[in-house]
Amino acid sequence: MTNAPLNPNKALWEKGDFTRIAATMRESGEALVQRIGIARESRVLDLGCGDGTTALPAAKLGANVVGVDIARNLVEAGNRRARELGRANCTFREGDATNLHPLPDDGFDVVVSIFGAMFAPKPFDVAKEMVRVTRPGGRIVMGNWIPNDPTLVAQILRISSAYAPPPPEGFVSPMAWGVESNVIERFGGAGVPAENITFARDTFVFNFGGPPARFVDEFRNYYGPTMNAFEAAEKNGRAADLQKELEELFSRHNTSTHATSIPATFLRVTVAVGQA
Numbered sequence: 001m002t003n004a005p006l007n008p009n010k011a012l013w014e015k016g017d018f019t020r021i022a023a024t025m026r027e028s029g030e031a032l033v034q035r036i037g038i039a040r041e042s043r044v045l046d047l048g049c050g051d052g053t054t055a056l057p058a059a060k061l062g063a064n065v066v067g068v069d070i071a072r073n074l075v076e077a078g079n080r081r082a083r084e085l086g087r088a089n090c091t092f093r094e095g096d097a098t099n100l101h102p103l104p105d106d107g108f109d110v111v112v113s114i115f116g117a118m119f120a121p122k123p124f125d126v127a128k129e130m131v132r133v134t135r136p137g138g139r140i141v142m143g144n145w146i147p148n149d150p151t152l153v154a155q156i157l158r159i160s161s162a163y164a165p166p167p168p169e170g171f172v173s174p175m176a177w178g179v180e181s182n183v184i185e186r187f188g189g190a191g192v193p194a195e196n197i198t199f200a201r202d203t204f205v206f207n208f209g210g211p212p213a214r215f216v217d218e219f220r221n222y223y224g225p226t227m228n229a230f231e232a233a234e235k236n237g238r239a240a241d242l243q244k245e246l247e248e249l250f251s252r253h254n255t256s257t258h259a260t261s262i263p264a265t266f267l268r269v270t271v272a273v274g275q276a
């Protein structure tokens with residue numbers, strides 16, 4: 001029996017089953033990896049990789065990919081998918097973006113983190129670690145949801161937080177990674193000058209094979225942050241209000257007539273890591 005203290009960051013993402021949400025993100029994951037441009041034989045780290053939404057498409061392009069994620073169940077799911085797809089060049093392992101040891105310095109040509117590292121605490125440590133493991137001349141590509149953005153995910157997180165208990169003192173919102181000045185400051189702390197960082201607005205589309213209300217249920221039953229919000233709302237007798245707000249949000253943004261297809265805007269950050 002271990003007395004290891006509970007890591008709330010790990011517990012949040014091991015809760016439920018994020019693979020249910022990731023299943024609706026496959027097309028956009030693949031398209032994003034194509035846009036980023038991943039060279040054959042390049043060494044790619046996918047940080048906060050989940051079950052491989054971007055890691056497996058990068059491996060399909062011929063890169064040698066390591067996926068690192070804090071959630072054991074998602075690492076297991078990633079390795080299972082890699083086996084099923086016959087992608088021996090993609091392996092998943094448990095790790096924390098705030099401290100990537102034993103990954104070596106300069107070990108990767110590209111570090112990708114799509115809605116991943118943004119959810120780790122200690123953002124300055126995370127930026128330092130991403131820079132440390134990227135080789136001089138390599139790149140870091142992050143996808144970060146944007147605070148107050150009107151599209152899906154920022155709004156799910158905004159609505160959910162209104163029902164959840166206030167965060168502990170000193171908590172830094174993951175959404176702060178969606179603000180350009182914060183990104184510049186954090187990578188600046190890791191020695192990257194502002195002119196090496198570029199920003200673009202990009203879009204991810206969530207595709208679900210049922211109506212919007214059923215897609216809300218997937219978040220309610222399987223997505224850690226929304227599960228926590230519903231647990232808190234249930235205690236206050238407000239779960240029906242939360243369900244209604246989310247159903248309205250999902251329906252309003254749905255572009256499909258027969259199922260659910262919802263675009264969401266994010267900030268794509270590209271960091272050119274300098275020569276030694």
Ligand SMILES: C[S@@+](CC[C@H](N)C(=O)[O-])C[C@H]1O[C@@H](n2cnc3c(N)ncnc32)[C@H](O)[C@@H]1O
Pocket residue numbers: 009013014018022025047048049050051052053054068069070071074095096097098113114115116117119120121
């Ligand atoms: C919204 S999911 C995105 C997963 C994947 N990138 C995708 O697009 O499907 C966020 C991921 O970040 C991972 N994560 C959160 N905190 C982390 C940390 N400190 N270190 C590594 N991974 C972390 C979670 O376990 C989860 O898999």
